[in-house]
Amino acid sequence: MSLAELAPQYIRAIAPYQPGKPISELAREMGLDPAKIVKLASNENPLGISPKARAAMERELADISRYPDGNGFELKAKIAQKFGVEQKQIVLGNGSNDLLEMIAHAFLVPGDSSVYSQYAFAVYPLAVQATGARGIQVRAIDYGHDLSAMRAAIEPSTKIVWIANPNNPTGTLARPGDLVEFFEQCPKNVLIVLDEAYTEYLAPERRPDSLGWLKKYPNIIITRTLSKAYGLAGLRVGFALASPEVADIVNRIRQPFNVNSLAQAAACAALDDEEFLRESVRINNEGMKQITAAFVRMGVPFIPGYGNFVTFHCGDAQMLNRFMLERGVIVRPLGGYNMPNSLRVSIGLPEENARFIEVLEEAMKV
Ligand SMILES: *Cc1c(COP(=O)(O)O)cnc(C)c1O
Numbered sequence: 001m002s003l004a005e006l007a008p009q010y011i012r013a014i015a016p017y018q019p020g021k022p023i024s025e026l027a028r029e030m031g032l033d034p035a036k037i038v039k040l041a042s043n044e045n046p047l048g049i050s051p052k053a054r055a056a057m058e059r060e061l062a063d064i065s066r067y068p069d070g071n072g073f074e075l076k077a078k079i080a081q082k083f084g085v086e087q088k089q090i091v092l093g094n095g096s097n098d099l100l101e102m103i104a105h106a107f108l109v110p111g112d113s114s115v116y117s118q119y120a121f122a123v124y125p126l127a128v129q130a131t132g133a134r135g136i137q138v139r140a141i142d143y144g145h146d147l148s149a150m151r152a153a154i155e156p157s158t159k160i161v162w163i164a165n166p167n168n169p170t171g172t173l174a175r176p177g178d179l180v181e182f183f184e185q186c187p188k189n190v191l192i193v194l195d196e197a198y199t200e201y202l203a204p205e206r207r208p209d210s211l212g213w214l215k216k217y218p219n220i221i222i223t224r225t226l227s228k229a230y231g232l233a234g235l236r237v238g239f240a241l242a243s244p245e246v247a248d249i250v251n252r253i254r255q256p257f258n259v260n261s262l263a264q265a266a267a268c269a270a271l272d273d274e275e276f277l278r279e280s281v282r283i284n285n286e287g288m289k290q291i292t293a294a295f296v297r298m299g300v301p302f303i304p305g306y307g308n309f310v311t312f313h314c315g316d317a318q319m320l321n322r323f324m325l326e327r328g329v330i331v332r333p334l335g336g337y338n339m340p341n342s343l344r345v346s347i348g349l350p351e352e353n354a355r356f357i358e359v360l361e362e363a364m365k366v
Pocket residue numbers: 043094095096097098121164166167168195197224225226227233236237238
């Protein structure tokens with residue numbers, strides 16, 4: 001017997017998540033100068049980190065031999081104040097990925113089912129599968145969530161529905177009216193995870209009132225991250241906002257020190273740094289225009305998106321990806337999403353976007 005067979009079949013069947021290629025890895029593989037590599041593959045903040053968050057981490061470093069505050073008191077207080085929720089409604093995560101995993105493990109067992117959309121964030125099927133529950137994938141509509149089909153797909157065994165808004169990797173945004181209709185029609189004993197990893201990038205008039213929805217629909221769990229617009233991807237911090245009852249359950253399976261002390265300190269400071277957030281959104285809007293204008297000019301079809309990335313269609317994406325890697329540009333292939341003819345590019349700094357456009361133009365000539 002192989003030792004792998006000690007694991008249940010549903011664990012052995014998991015296909016590992018494929019992250020964006022790190023700069024150091026490409027530099028090694030291609031013998032390139034890491035300083036010249038442009039990484040537009042993981043929807044990271046091209047501005048880096050807020051100076052206030054960096055200063056907070058440097059202060060916190062003095063106490064790094066101590067365990068972090070396992071209750072995350074200051075960070076929860078900051079979140080409660082900023083978003084108008086009670087502290088008992090908050091769950092802190094080692095990135096929001098950690099929260100998605102915790103939510104799945106807290107509620108799903110073999111025999112249960114969970115609904116998500118085709119082309120939705122890849123972590124949902126992974127998190128569901130790791131519990132032994134059954135994933136129900138619902139066909140997308142124009143690359144976005146078909147909310148009425150998702151409602152219809154809910155079975156008596158369904159405990160969780162996952163909605164990414166905006167979605168990654170397609171960038172699509174659901175209409176608020178459609179979401180409210182979904183919340184109204186969804187059985188009250190089914191949890192709805194509303195993953196808002198990119199909500200900060202939305203123009204204020206487009207940003208849904210998800211906190212208002214949470215007050216009205218206690219089966220909603222909102223997840224947010226500090227990895228994208230707040231620029232703390234490497235530190236791993238996210239949080240979930242839910243009804244006190246749901247948050248209490250998820251908190252029971254949270255590792256006591258899942259968010260480290262540097263991350264807690266940096267997150268508190270980052271949440272306060274409105275100026276850095278504004279600049280991140282501004283640079284993203286500019287870069288989005290720069291890249292989509294180039295797509296239009298070159299006749300490259302793309303999915304209009306609302307996050308800090310764009311997915312475009314390009315025939316043989318594997319070949320184009322290879323071409324780009326050889327020239328030091330890292331984008332994200334979407335084969336894992338069953339989109340073998342598409343690539344996702346994250347919005348970078350103006351000069352990074354220009355380099356991506358230059359290499360794409362070069363590729364189209366050969
Ligand atoms: C990036 C992303 C996350 C997870 O980010 P963390 O770094 O784990 O906080 C969650 N959901 C979506 C849709 C994402 O794109």
